[in-house]
Amino acid sequence: MTALIIGLSILLLVIVMLQISKLSEMYARIRGEEEVEERTNRGQGRIMLLFGIGLIGFCIVSAYAWKNYMMGYGPHKSASAHGATLDSLFNVTLLFTGIVFVLTHIALFYFAWRYKKVKGSKATHWAHNNTLEVVWSAIPAVVMTFLVIKGLLAWNTVMADVAEGDDHIEIEATGYQFAWHLRYPGADGVLGSRDYKQITAENPLGQVWTDPGNFDDFHPDELWLPVGKKVRVRIIARDVLHNFYLPHFRVKMDAVPGLPTYFVFTPEKTTEQYRDELRNYPEYNKPKDPSDPESKMLWEEFNYELACAELCGKSHYSMRRIVRVVTQEEYDAWLAKQQSYYLSTIRGKDSDPNKGKLLDVEISSHREALNLSVEKALVDSGVPMTPAEEATLKTIRLDYVQFETAVNTLTAESQYQLNDLAEILNKYPQLVIEISGHTDNIGDPAANRTLSQQRADVVKAYLVAKGVGGGRLNAVGYGSTKPADTNDTDAGRQKNRRTEFRIISNK
Numbered sequence: 001m002t003a004l005i006i007g008l009s010i011l012l013l014v015i016v017m018l019q020i021s022k023l024s025e026m027y028a029r030i031r032g033e034e035e036v037e038e039r040t041n042r043g044q045g046r047i048m049l050l051f052g053i054g055l056i057g058f059c060i061v062s063a064y065a066w067k068n069y070m071m072g073y074g075p076h077k078s079a080s081a082h083g084a085t086l087d088s089l090f091n092v093t094l095l096f097t098g099i100v101f102v103l104t105h106i107a108l109f110y111f112a113w114r115y116k117k118v119k120g121s122k123a124t125h126w127a128h129n130n131t132l133e134v135v136w137s138a139i140p141a142v143v144m145t146f147l148v149i150k151g152l153l154a155w156n157t158v159m160a161d162v163a164e165g166d167d168h169i170e171i172e173a174t175g176y177q178f179a180w181h182l183r184y185p186g187a188d189g190v191l192g193s194r195d196y197k198q199i200t201a202e203n204p205l206g207q208v209w210t211d212p213g214n215f216d217d218f219h220p221d222e223l224w225l226p227v228g229k230k231v232r233v234r235i236i237a238r239d240v241l242h243n244f245y246l247p248h249f250r251v252k253m254d255a256v257p258g259l260p261t262y263f264v265f266t267p268e269k270t271t272e273q274y275r276d277e278l279r280n281y282p283e284y285n286k287p288k289d290p291s292d293p294e295s296k297m298l299w300e301e302f303n304y305e306l307a308c309a310e311l312c313g314k315s316h317y318s319m320r321r322i323v324r325v326v327t328q329e330e331y332d333a334w335l336a337k338q339q340s341y342y343l344s345t346i347r348g349k350d351s352d353p354n355k356g357k358l359l360d361v362e363i364s365s366h367r368e369a370l371n372l373s374v375e376k377a378l379v380d381s382g383v384p385m386t387p388a389e390e391a392t393l394k395t396i397r398l399d400y401v402q403f404e405t406a407v408n409t410l411t412a413e414s415q416y417q418l419n420d421l422a423e424i425l426n427k428y429p430q431l432v433i434e435i436s437g438h439t440d441n442i443g444d445p446a447a448n449r450t451l452s453q454q455r456a457d458v459v460k461a462y463l464v465a466k467g468v469g470g471g472r473l474n475a476v477g478y479g480s481t482k483p484a485d486t487n488d489t490d491a492g493r494q495k496n497r498r499t500e501f502r503i504i505s506n507k
């Protein structure tokens, strides 16, 4: 029994010793792992530091290397007077945020390295630090105040409306799905009134045709602007939200249905000048179409553009319009070629509320044309002419002297041109003319001749009543004997039914 107890005791002792040796082995292993962990922490701290330096370095180098892709740099310089203000605002913001970016990233990676886990070190517990909180609230507050005030001052300058008596042109842009409809005021400088209820396919802007301000307004395909002249753009939308965006001029304004907005700006560089600047950049010295050996360079083909900067639907991208900034002379020449939308598209149609009435603009343009023809006929140019050429020059049609069908009653509108003719005859007291009436060849020739004679007599009587001596006016009815055009078509016959006069002498 005693032997058994002693044996078991020895066995227990052996087991205890074995376990103790195992424990110290485990302890040694744990110590080794700690060393490994510490080594890893040191290594990762260093990698953090290297990565931080690399990241900040890359940001600075790339910002410099690709600066030409930023607004206000390289080929993206502004082409308007206020554009430089906005660009400098972006630069100031970029400077401050850049400083903050670099400093916070230095701190971030430095701290990751400096405060890596080290055996025996213990984190300090800070519940509160007034100084720190004052510093990180005050500095951003001061910087933000500075940025906001600078921005507000710039905003007030850029968004200022035209002042009373300011020399400017006013145009209008209406956004709809999917295009910009442009309108210019024409010679009177006034954009006529609009009423959305009048919008039809024929009247896309709902212009009110009883408003004379609309008579000379025109709708061009391209936006032309004279350089150095202030432009006020009225901006409106017809359906959904659009945005009038001229990136090169730093112009961007929402087009809101039912709520007119505007933007005032002054283009400072013509399209040609901007192209010349782009020429200095290699990215613009590539052929526009590389497959075409004749292709022009990108800078030569450059154009300013108007876009829509509001995602307004599936064809949003197609709201592009070309913008051309030109010299005043080129602008005037372009203006002279534009046709009034009303006079070219609406005038005389059933939708024209002025149908059958002469407009003041028409009366004065008829007067100018008549005066010009008479002056041309009276001035001796010195160029020798054949008798036929001379007859053509000295025979002047009175297109706006008309009669009611088949009778010798003048239409009410005929008075305007007849008054103009009376004025000319009173201005040139020596002028002797032959007034002739002509018909087409429809009907009895003798009856036509009588009718044309009666009509010429009516014209003569009208002029005599206006103080022109009857001896200077010879009234003749030619019937259909002197057609001006063919009698086989309606248009030709219409040209043949006419009243004209021929200058006989001016001595």
Ligand SMILES: [Cu+2]
Pocket: 175, 176, 241, 242, 243, 308, 309, 310, 311, 312, 316, 319
């Ligand atoms: Cu749009």
